Amino acid sequence: MTTHTTRMLIIGSGPAGLSAAIYGARAGMEPIVVQGLQPGGQLTITTDVENYPGFRDVIQGPWLMQEMQAQAEHVGTRMMWDTITDVDLASGSPFTAKGDSGDDYVGDVLVIATGAQAKWLGVPGEQELGGKGVSACATCDGFFYRGKKVAVIGGGNTAVEEALYLTNHSHDVTLIHRRDELRSEKILQDRLFANEKISVLWNKAVESFVAGPDGTLGHLELVDTVTGERSTLEVDGAFVAIGHAPSTELFKDKLPTDAGGYLMVEPGTPKTAIPGVFACGDVMDHTYRQAVTAAGTGCMAALDAERFLAARDHALREAQAAE
Ligand code: NDP
Numbered sequence: 001m002t003t004h005t006t007r008m009l010i011i012g013s014g015p016a017g018l019s020a021a022i023y024g025a026r027a028g029m030e031p032i033v034v035q036g037l038q039p040g041g042q043l044t045i046t047t048d049v050e051n052y053p054g055f056r057d058v059i060q061g062p063w064l065m066q067e068m069q070a071q072a073e074h075v076g077t078r079m080m081w082d083t084i085t086d087v088d089l090a091s092g093s094p095f096t097a098k099g100d101s102g103d104d105y106v107g108d109v110l111v112i113a114t115g116a117q118a119k120w121l122g123v124p125g126e127q128e129l130g131g132k133g134v135s136a137c138a139t140c141d142g143f144f145y146r147g148k149k150v151a152v153i154g155g156g157n158t159a160v161e162e163a164l165y166l167t168n169h170s171h172d173v174t175l176i177h178r179r180d181e182l183r184s185e186k187i188l189q190d191r192l193f194a195n196e197k198i199s200v201l202w203n204k205a206v207e208s209f210v211a212g213p214d215g216t217l218g219h220l221e222l223v224d225t226v227t228g229e230r231s232t233l234e235v236d237g238a239f240v241a242i243g244h245a246p247s248t249e250l251f252k253d254k255l256p257t258d259a260g261g262y263l264m265v266e267p268g269t270p271k272t273a274i275p276g277v278f279a280c281g282d283v284m285d286h287t288y289r290q291a292v293t294a295a296g297t298g299c300m301a302a303l304d305a306e307r308f309l310a311a312r313d314h315a316l317r318e319a320q321a322a323e
Contacts, residue, residue: 003103003105004032004103004104006078007029007107008020008107008108010113011034011084011111011113011250012283013065015043018071018295019296020278020298021072021298022072022302023302025075026075032078034083034084034099035082035083038115041115043062049291051290051292080099080105084097085099089251092275094107094108095109095276108309109305109308110277111298111301112278112280113279115283117244119240119245120136120242123207125208128209132216134240136241138163138165142162145169145170148170149170150172150174150235150236150238150239151173151175151239153176153238153239153240154176154240155175156241160175160188162239163195163198171197173198174199176206177203177204178203203224204224204231205222207222208221209238220238244282246284255279256272262284262285270297270300270301276312279301
């Protein structure tokens with residue numbers, strides 16, 4: 001077991017964590033980033049990124065995250081291939097976090113950038129058929145449905161993007177939405193409606209995922225959310241794309257969360273209720289949830305972390321001088 005100490009400990013390696021690291025490293029805080037179960041975060045399971053500023057042409061999510069990590073390392077960040085399983089916030093700064101590897105990480109400040117993860121419907125068959133036809137990531141699993149029939153459940157940007165992406169593999173994609181209008185951006189809706197390989201089932205909720213004779217997904221049981229009428233849809237694959245939930249399990253009963261489970265911060269800042277603990281990115285932002293806003297709040301966390309340490313160091317020097 002090794003104890004790794006740093007001025008700035010960052011949990012999470014998406015745009016928020018890596019932006020905090022870039023700013024933190026340049027401010028001399030020699031950050032450690034503990035990468036977590038999904039190094040690079042949600043962008044590593046996206047394909048085209050068209051809205052991250054600075055790139056005229058479409059870029060790939062995984063590539064963007066590799067570049068961010070390389071930049072963070074280039075300016076002095078230490079990346080740790082580990083997952084935090086427990087944190088001690090009660091004792092105040094310095095904060096200790098335990099890694100799955102058995103190592104401890106100790107930081108004078110802690111930046112929480114654990115992001116969010118896909119939500120599931122929680123209906124029968126969904127868990128049982130996970131990896132056997134049911135997935136939450138078209139870009140990871142879409143390839144397996146070449147020439148087959150697939151459905152996407154949801155009406156936001158993720159669902160529409162996944163449906164569009166799946167047309168690279170499948171000629172028959174059905175988007176299933178519980179209402180009669182989509183939540184996604186208009187530009188994506190226009191592409192969706194113009195794509196002949198995609199049809200939309202409006203006002204339908206999935207009641208269950210049912211296996212076929214071979215044990216993989218065979219069909220979906222649907223209910224009309226307006227009329228209550230029941231129907232079935234035969235599919236080989238179904239992609240659940242109904243949004244994300246913040247990854248806050250580690251901080252349960254340690255930091256206040258809002259009704260949606262997002263970490264609460266002082267409005268307009270990344271400051272949590274505990275001095276020296278900052279939260280940035282999707283774990284604290286239920287409104288914008290973009291790569292660029294996550295990067296922005298990561299930068300804010302690093303700037304506030306720097307100020308926190310400067311004030312603390314100043315107070316310590318004053319106390320020592322007074323002795
Ligand atoms: P959203 O929260 O935007 O959308 C979730 C969708 O799933 C909604 O249409 C919602 O329906 C539906 N839904 C939620 N719960 C259920 C349920 N239990 N049963 C059936 N349907 C359900 O999540 P997204 O993941 O799409 O997007 C998250 C954020 O990320 C957004 O801010 C989005 O703009 C952003 N994003 C941006 C992208 C881009 O800019 N290229 C790409 C992907 C995401 P209803 O509409 O009825 O509430």
